[in-house]
Amino acid sequence: MHTINRLFFLVVLFVASSPAWAGHSYDLEGIINRALEANWGMIDAQEGVQRAGLRIEAAESEFELKFFPVAGIGLAGEDGSSDVVFSMGFRLEKITEFGTQIELTPSVQRSDDQYRNRANLRITQPLLRGAGRDYTLSGVYSARFGERTAMRARHQREIDTVVDAVRYGYEVVRQRELLRLREESYQRLKDLAEATDIKKRMGLVDAMDLFRVRIQLAQAVEERNRSLEMYTEALDSLKIFLALPLDEAIDVSLPMTFDRLYPDEAGMVQTALANRIELEQIRDALAEARRLSDRAGSDTLPELDIRFSLSQAGEPSSHFPGSTPDQTTWSVSLGSTTDFRRTAQKALYEESVISVGQAARRHRIAKDEIAAQVKREIRSLERLDKAITNQEEQIHQARGQLELARVKFEHGMADNFDLIDAEIALRRSQTQLVSAVIEYIVGQYRLRAVIGMLVHR
Numbered sequence: 001m002h003t004i005n006r007l008f009f010l011v012v013l014f015v016a017s018s019p020a021w022a023g024h025s026y027d028l029e030g031i032i033n034r035a036l037e038a039n040w041g042m043i044d045a046q047e048g049v050q051r052a053g054l055r056i057e058a059a060e061s062e063f064e065l066k067f068f069p070v071a072g073i074g075l076a077g078e079d080g081s082s083d084v085v086f087s088m089g090f091r092l093e094k095i096t097e098f099g100t101q102i103e104l105t106p107s108v109q110r111s112d113d114q115y116r117n118r119a120n121l122r123i124t125q126p127l128l129r130g131a132g133r134d135y136t137l138s139g140v141y142s143a144r145f146g147e148r149t150a151m152r153a154r155h156q157r158e159i160d161t162v163v164d165a166v167r168y169g170y171e172v173v174r175q176r177e178l179l180r181l182r183e184e185s186y187q188r189l190k191d192l193a194e195a196t197d198i199k200k201r202m203g204l205v206d207a208m209d210l211f212r213v214r215i216q217l218a219q220a221v222e223e224r225n226r227s228l229e230m231y232t233e234a235l236d237s238l239k240i241f242l243a244l245p246l247d248e249a250i251d252v253s254l255p256m257t258f259d260r261l262y263p264d265e266a267g268m269v270q271t272a273l274a275n276r277i278e279l280e281q282i283r284d285a286l287a288e289a290r291r292l293s294d295r296a297g298s299d300t301l302p303e304l305d306i307r308f309s310l311s312q313a314g315e316p317s318s319h320f321p322g323s324t325p326d327q328t329t330w331s332v333s334l335g336s337t338t339d340f341r342r343t344a345q346k347a348l349y350e351e352s353v354i355s356v357g358q359a360a361r362r363h364r365i366a367k368d369e370i371a372a373q374v375k376r377e378i379r380s381l382e383r384l385d386k387a388i389t390n391q392e393e394q395i396h397q398a399r400g401q402l403e404l405a406r407v408k409f410e411h412g413m414a415d416n417f418d419l420i421d422a423e424i425a426l427r428r429s430q431t432q433l434v435s436a437v438i439e440y441i442v443g444q445y446r447l448r449a450v451i452g453m454l455v456h457r
Contacts, residue, residue, distance in 0.1 A: 025251045028169060031242065035165040038243040042161055045154040052147035059143040066093040070107065086110040089118075099126045099136040114316040117325050121310040128304040129338075138295050145288045152281045158455045166445045168238045170438045172252045175231035177434045182227050185427040186220040192423075193217050195409075196416055209416045216420050258441050260385055263378050268451050269371045275452025282366050286359040293352035300345045302338035307331075370450070377447040384440040391433035398426035 026034065036042055068091040076085050089107025096102070101124040109116050130136070193213045199205045239246055273279065312325035339345075402422035408414040448454040 024248070025253050026169070026242075027252075028166065028254050031169045031238075031252065032162055032165045034242045034244075035161050036158060039161055039241060040243065041157050042154075045150075045157040048150040049147065049154050052143070052150040056140065056143040056147055059139040062139065063095055063097065067091075068093070070105070076111065083112050095136070097133050097136055099130050099132065100124070108321045110320075112316075115320050116316050117314040117321060119312045119325050123308045125306050126303070127306060128301040129298060130303070132298075134291070135295055135298050138291075141291060142288070145284065148284060149281065152277050155277055155455065155457055159449050162455055163442075163445055163449050164241065167442050168234075168241045169252050169254050170442055172231070172234045172238055173254050173256070174434060174438045175227065175234045177256075178431055179224070179227040179231050181427065181430045181434070182220065182224045185423060186217070186224050188423060189213065189217045189220050189420075192416060192419060204412055205415060213416055213420060216424070256437060256441075258437070258444065260440075261381060261444060261447070263381070263447065265375060265378055268378065268447075269374050271453065272370050272374050272451040273367060276370050276450075277452065277457075279363070279366055279370070282359070282363045286356070286363055289352070289356045289359040293349070293356050296345070296349040296352040300342055300349050302336055302342075304334070304336045307333045307335060373450045374447075377443060377450050381440060381443050381447065384436050384443060387436040388433065388440060391429050391436055394429040395426065395433060398422055398429050402426055 069088075070091055071088040072086075074085045074087075075082055087107055087109040089105060092102075092104040094102045101122075103120075103122045105118075105120045107118050109118070125131075134141075193210075196205060196210050196213050200207065200210045235250065236246055238244075238252070239248065239250065244250065308331070310328070310330045312329075313327045314325040315327075402419065405414065405416075405419040405422045409416050409419050445454060
């Protein structure tokens, strides 16, 4: 049974480490490129930019020259007689960037077998509410702000995707290394159990030594099985992240070497404050809040419009399309209407002022939060640096203890208690070192992300 288990795990380790068996092999660059191309979060972010572009197109279409065909049919009567009335024409509309509304409506009407041509021109210019480019183009400005927001969100998604790609890739490496270390520990304990059994039959050790090593061997088997399960789960998580089929065989080949960093905290905080895209977004949002507040202030003004209208009509004619319009009427008027209290408009303006204050506070708070993030990542790297040094020293000591205990046990100078204890200490230090090294490597990428230097725009 032990032979079968050993062969099974040797096959598993061979498959996990051999590109020929594992299918496509990804290095770190391959994982990142695949994630940026196929990860669902990146696709959603790109589609967000596309939707924002369509909103700009819709907002700018309000200022296009619009053409509306117009046709109608009706029944008109007088003094007991009636007649069918046909009309057709078109309407041209144009809104300028300054709020000027222009409408031209040529038409021809047929009634009593006669045709009559008309042409109406109407121009309306707001003088208070609705006047000026800032008010008229507010929808376009909002759409452009939405596009800038979507583009920054896509860039932030790129940063998060790169960090996650590193994290998922190195998690596979970590679980594979832990599986290898636990398999090696299992083999050493298995050899010790066989040696203890031989010594027990020879009367050189008592039953307690055999029980002790078999208990530890069973625990090693359990850890090995659990490690294999976690390695498989790590591979599945990576496939999901990369949008790969779960039944596709893959392998990762990532370096475990790294250069230790000794970062300048103050310098990196300043770098983060100069490069983090979140601060750029908050500043833009503050400017947008102020612009919307100004527009809300304009809405509290009464409506005051100047209107010009020009109408031309031709004499009725029996010939289509009738005589040329030659009768001209025109008018110029100044009109105003408003809710005297304007309670709703004033309340919305006060609300917009509050929004400006909130946006300003978010900017101050965000700067402190970013500085805290940088400091936290630096402290984490410093802690991991010390942990790596400590674990390397513990591994050196555990190996010496293991070798000394093995010599004593083989020469009958001690039981296997110290040998098992040294094996446990070595396995624990090796697994902790692997985790610390991988956390340090991933932490370097996180530090570059929080200072805004991981992905260049």
